Amino acid sequence: MRRDVFQAIADPIRRDIIELLATETLSVNEVAEKFKISRPAISKHLKILNECGVIKFNQIGRVRLCLMQPQKLIPAFLWINQYNKLWENRIDSFENYINELQTKNEKK
Amino acid sequence: MRRDVFQAIADPIRRDIIELLATETLSVNEVAEKFKISRPAISKHLKILNECGVIKFNQIGRVRLCLMQPQKLIPAFLWINQYNKLWENRIDSFENYINELQTKNEKK
DNA sequence: TATAAGTGTAACCATATGGTTACGCAAATA
DNA sequence: TATTTGCGTAACCATATGGTTACACTTATA
Numbered sequence: 087m088r089r090d091v092f093q094a095i096a097d098p099i100r101r102d103i104i105e106l107l108a109t110e111t112l113s114v115n116e117v118a119e120k121f122k123i124s125r126p127a128i129s130k131h132l133k134i135l136n137e138c139g140v141i142k143f144n145q146i147g148r149v150r151l152c153l154m155q156p157q158k159l160i161p162a163f164l165w166i167n168q169y170n171k172l173w174e175n176r177i178d179s180f181e182n183y184i185n186e187l188q189t190k191n192e193k194k
Numbered sequence: 195m196r197r198d199v200f201q202a203i204a205d206p207i208r209r210d211i212i213e214l215l216a217t218e219t220l221s222v223n224e225v226a227e228k229f230k231i232s233r234p235a236i237s238k239h240l241k242i243l244n245e246c247g248v249i250k251f252n253q254i255g256r257v258r259l260c261l262m263q264p265q266k267l268i269p270a271f272l273w274i275n276q277y278n279k280l281w282e283n284r285i286d287s288f289e290n291y292i293n294e295l296q297t298k299n300e301k302k
Numbered sequence: 303t304a305t306a307a308g309t310g311t312a313a314c315c316a317t318a319t320g321g322t323t324a325c326g327c328a329a330a331t332a
Numbered sequence: 333t334a335t336t337t338g339c340g341t342a343a344c345c346a347t348a349t350g351g352t353t354a355c356a357c358t359t360a361t362a
Contacts, residue, residue, distance in 0.1 A: 087319090088205075088206070092209070095273075096200050097196075098200075101200070101273065108277060113339090114338075118339095123321070124321075127321055129340065147329055147338090148339070165209065166270050170271065173264040195347085196348095231352090232353085234353085238350070241310090242349090256359040256360070
């Protein structure tokens with residue numbers, strides 16, 4: 087099984103967990119409470135996130151704190167970002183098209 | 195099954211297909227030739243990419259051209275990009291830590 | 303018109319994913 | 333010490349993924 091950042095963010099629940107952990111460090115139970123699915127299901131997602139390196143655990147007594155490792159998102163950012171020129175050009179040409187339409191209408 | 199941009203880019207083969215189609219429009223066979231896996235396997239990946247909206251097909255006779263739809267990557271970009279302050283701060287604080295170490299060493 | 307080329311898809315397979323309930327165990331607490 | 337709390341994980345299930353080979357169909361070509 088693939089254990090990289092792209093796998094980590096492929097699941098919507100895992101993206102929501104990341105969103106939570108971006109602002110605060112939470113225990114496993116605290117994360118689980120935020121979702122409707124069972125605690126073991128959340129545990130599995132946390133395990134995958136950990137194996138993908140996106141979160142780290144910090145065990146304090148019987149409490150396991152989940153810490154986000156935001157640097158691990160960078161490769162995904164870089165991969166997607168290499169195409170932004172591509173979609174910007176698309177949007178530019180769309181805007182040009184809109185502008186053209188407007189110019190035509192103004193002429194009428 | 196989830197059919198969104200995050201699902202599209204979760205698989206390394208699909209990311210490679212996107213990389214190919216970013217620079218040129220290729221037929222299904224032309225895409226398949228670039229990989230070691232079978233043509234039906236590539237067909238499946240192309241189908242998923244299409245269902246995720248990341249590519250479009252343009253049928254010309256018996257040839258099916260695959261066109262990238264780069265705007266569909268934008269939601270993934272935006273999602274990841276919301277965390278760049280987070281990892282930049284991490285890197286900043288790492289750099290500060292390095293700088294501190296260097297300053298300490300210089301004082302010795 | 304017979305054949306080749308380009309492609310989809312069915313059938314199959316092994317494994318992964320994403321969920322559940324049930325249970326166990328260590329740490330904290332009464 | 334007995335009980336509660338926090339959590340992992342096993343066992344199970346349904347479905348998805350990612351690959352294969354075999355076959356069918358349409359379009360182009362000889």
